[in-house]
Amino acid sequence: MKARTFGRHVRESLKSLKRNGWMTFASVSAVTVTLLLVGVFFMIMMNLSGLADSIENNVEIKVTLEPATSEENIVALKEQIEEMKQVDSLEHSTKEEELDRLIGVLGKGMGLYKSSNPLGDAFYVKVKDPQQIAKVAQTLKEYDYVEDSVYGEGTVEKLFNVLTTSRNIGAVLIVGLLVTAMFLISNTIRLTINSRGSEIEIMKLVGATNSFVRIPFVLEGVWLGLIGSIIPVIGLSIGYTRFYNTFSPRLENEIMQLLAPSPFLFQINFLVILIGVGIGVWGSFVSVRKFLNV
Amino acid sequence: MSIDIGDKVMIVMENVYKKYDSGVVASNGLSVSINPGEFVYVVGPSGAGKSTFIKMIYCEERPTTGKVSVDGVDVNTLKKKEIPYLRRKIGVVFQDFKLLPRLTVYENVAFALEVIEEMPSVIKKRVTDVLKLVGLSAKAKMFPNELSGGEQQRVAIARAIVNDPSVLIADEPTGNLDPDTSWEIMDILERINRQGTTIVMATHNKEVVNTNRHRVIAIEDGVITRDEYEGEYGYES
Numbered sequence: 001m002k003a004r005t006f007g008r009h010v011r012e013s014l015k016s017l018k019r020n021g022w023m024t025f026a027s028v029s030a031v032t033v034t035l036l037l038v039g040v041f042f043m044i045m046m047n048l049s050g051l052a053d054s055i056e057n058n059v060e061i062k063v064t065l066e067p068a069t070s071e072e073n074i075v076a077l078k079e080q081i082e083e084m085k086q087v088d089s090l091e092h093s094t095k096e097e098e099l100d101r102l103i104g105v106l107g108k109g110m111g112l113y114k115s116s117n118p119l120g121d122a123f124y125v126k127v128k129d130p131q132q133i134a135k136v137a138q139t140l141k142e143y144d145y146v147e148d149s150v151y152g153e154g155t156v157e158k159l160f161n162v163l164t165t166s167r168n169i170g171a172v173l174i175v176g177l178l179v180t181a182m183f184l185i186s187n188t189i190r191l192t193i194n195s196r197g198s199e200i201e202i203m204k205l206v207g208a209t210n211s212f213v214r215i216p217f218v219l220e221g222v223w224l225g226l227i228g229s230i231i232p233v234i235g236l237s238i239g240y241t242r243f244y245n246t247f248s249p250r251l252e253n254e255i256m257q258l259l260a261p262s263p264f265l266f267q268i269n270f271l272v273i274l275i276g277v278g279i280g281v282w283g284s285f286v287s288v289r290k291f292l293n294v
Numbered sequence: 295m296s297i298d299i300g301d302k303v304m305i306v307m308e309n310v311y312k313k314y315d316s317g318v319v320a321s322n323g324l325s326v327s328i329n330p331g332e333f334v335y336v337v338g339p340s341g342a343g344k345s346t347f348i349k350m351i352y353c354e355e356r357p358t359t360g361k362v363s364v365d366g367v368d369v370n371t372l373k374k375k376e377i378p379y380l381r382r383k384i385g386v387v388f389q390d391f392k393l394l395p396r397l398t399v400y401e402n403v404a405f406a407l408e409v410i411e412e413m414p415s416v417i418k419k420r421v422t423d424v425l426k427l428v429g430l431s432a433k434a435k436m437f438p439n440e441l442s443g444g445e446q447q448r449v450a451i452a453r454a455i456v457n458d459p460s461v462l463i464a465d466e467p468t469g470n471l472d473p474d475t476s477w478e479i480m481d482i483l484e485r486i487n488r489q490g491t492t493i494v495m496a497t498h499n500k501e502v503v504n505t506n507r508h509r510v511i512a513i514e515d516g517v518i519t520r521d522e523y524e525g526e527y528g529y530e531s
Contacts, residue, residue: 002411004411004414005411008408198392198394199394201392202392202394202405202406203405203409204378204381205352205381205386205392206381206382206405206406206409206410206453206457207378207379207380207381207382207409207410207457208378208409208410209375209378210374210375210378212409212411
């Protein structure tokens, strides 16, 4: 396309936005609301997903060994576990360290056991895929010299379930909102097309190509999406930065960590603008296509 | 009827049958050939298939079966994407002018060249020339609603011929005009025809057909019932 022609398309699309002021306002508002909600959902979901990741990475299996296990057998077992392909890392804790840990939790009274330590050594095993944790724990339990192998059954599964469900609900809500906004945009464009029906008819009669007719409307969709994303981008940026500055210090020692505004906000804003322009273009394509087939 | 298919023929229709989705049969085995430079009137009662005949020439409608070719372009095998390029060879004028009210006379005519991405310098020259031809140079900056019906139709004709088409299609160009104005329009069409442009004009205007004698094709119930050179209108108007 020639630059001169593109300039004409840009002028035409802007003129049309102005001429259909109220519909422009309506669809820009729809896009704004949609993108705000979509943006907030994305922020929540990405933070939840970050939480899920950090929980998943902190889940480990505690393998306790029988107290009488000999030194060689411990080393052999350690090597055997480390060689399993599901296993990410293994930390060896001697029976003395285990007792210290117990004293730390239960108090000095436990110090009595220092003379004859009833505990065995323990391995803290991290698996590569946290979803595999139950299977690995079960396998380890069957090994010789292993007294027990636990990973906090129940709690971990429940947490995973909650996270998966909330992700799914969020995804459904986002899709619903996107469809609504697209519907509004395509209606706006359809109205502007109707008001320019005779113009299009003449364009086609004198031999304008379909893309020549279509481009101004597609551009109009782009503008609607871009204008609609201004408020969400500003709002989400300010809102999240404040939220982060307020809550992040209080969460310093927790598993739950908020994603830092940079680069998170750039990603979110980029996504919001992309979705805005996307639904604008799609909405206009849908409505122009029908018209051009005549 | 035998049809001579060659470079010399501008419009060819061969056994054209057109049935609309509604079930209406608008062309029922229609064959005709029109040579370059001809002036052809298409006459017949309302609803006889004149408009469909005209629409099939500029590819607004396509035949259900049968062959249509315009200026060497086989319409049957023409892809949708290629239709605009056929239209650039065909100028179309309607009864209701179809001008854009918010554009001036000059802009209305230039519009036809802008949408086919013609160079600005070419647009300026061609629009100026063509406005002179239809006698509207002085009114180039006026808007359509400031013009009389005849003047508006002249703008429409100017727009139709500005990209120098091989065929000019006119669907009842004098239908909305008083007799005097109709003659002005006919004068312009005759002048365009003398410059070599083929003209196909659907009309109900008995006066015009019987005075400016040209080939007359009569269509009734989707078939050609009469095809005469220097023919008469042949219906009571």
